[in-house]
Amino acid sequence: MTLGDALSASAPPWAAPLGAGGCEWIVAPPLPSGAVVPATLVRMWTEDGFMRVGERSPGTRLPRRCPELHVNGDSSFCLGRRGYRVEDAGELAVFWQDLGEWLVNEQRAERRGRWPAGRWLSHGPAAADRQADAEAGAAAIGMADEYARCIEVDDGWFAERLKEGGRRVRRGAACPRGCLDLTGSPVRFDACRHRASVERVLAAERARRQAEADYFAAARRAGYRCCGRMPGCPLIDRRMVA
Incomplete structure (x- = not known):
């Protein structure tokens, strides 16, 4: 089974594949209010047998990297401490669930200026x-x-x-x-x-x-600069200039 097939087999209703291959998706999970997170185009790949995900074109809707929004230096999303093995259908289902929660948390964080309570993740x-x-x-x-x-x-x-x-x-x-x-x-x-x-x-x-x-x-x-989206960012003094 290809990665695209495995992802399609476990994909939630808020995700739809873009074209052939099944490794690029449009995702828009629902918020508790019934509204949905703004649609995000993502690509998915594997690294050492584990799933990775990030914006299809980094910097489009989300910053290219932002520790406070848990976007890694390589523009992949930091979904948490655990990894998701590609060959494990159960872990792929958890991957989709965690991706949905991450997108909801990211949207809340951008509105409120801090990552939601109860979902706090350390950096590194x-x-x-x-x-x-x-x-x-x-x-x-x-x-x-x-x-x-x-x-x-x-x-x-x-x-x-x-x-x-x-x-x-x-x-x-x-x-x-x-x-x-x-x-x-x-x-x-x-x-x-x-x-x-x-x-x-x-x-x-x-x-x-x-x-x-x-x-x-x-x-x-390493030259990281603050994207300016999170007021409490420790890199705020190195804010990027448009």
């Missing part, structure tokens, strides 16, 4: 791995929402610790999980059985932030 493989570590650790101790606040809006307990330079929590401070002892009194953080787990999440987030800083430093050295 190293930062993405540290995000996965922190998310898993936070979920295991019931602090997933607290970590989401940290990574998405730079607020909450984890964010405050990092703003303080990540120094050790003061002796006698209450556990950030809200743990109580047998009498119903707050447990001190230095005595909490979850302390090491909380500190591992904090360390993973500190490493994630450093990895993102390294990513943008490398982007600057």
Whole structure:
């Protein structure tokens, strides 16, 4: 089965092939409101057995590259941390689903100036791995929402610790999980059985932030410039001039 045949077999109703071959498509997934995302012409290809997708003519509707909109340096779309194997029909179905969600998120991000809450993606493989570590650790101790606040809006307990330079929590401070002892009194953080787990999440987030800083430093050295579509872009001082 060719790539075009495999894509056609799993394509959703909001995607239609352009011409023969089945590797170029027009895609316009629906928004929750019932409207649709502006139609985008994309091409799909494989790299080391995994699916890749990007605009058919990069820079037409989307920027050629934009970290904040998750368009990679080669103009492919960053759909997330996972890969999609071409020979696996189930993964191709997930690929289409994730592409639709990415297009919806991109449209919302362009309107609102930030990637949608709950869909936040770190930049670069190293930062993405540290995000996965922190998310898993936070979920295991019931602090997933607290970590989401940290990574998405730079607020909450984890964010405050990092703003303080990540120094050790003061002796006698209450556990950030809200743990109580047998009498119903707050447990001190230095005595909490979850302390090491909380500190591992904090360390993973500190490493994630450093990895993102390294990513943008490398982007600057490579000559990346801000497309001007996202107000919080770390490359805003290198905005492209029309």
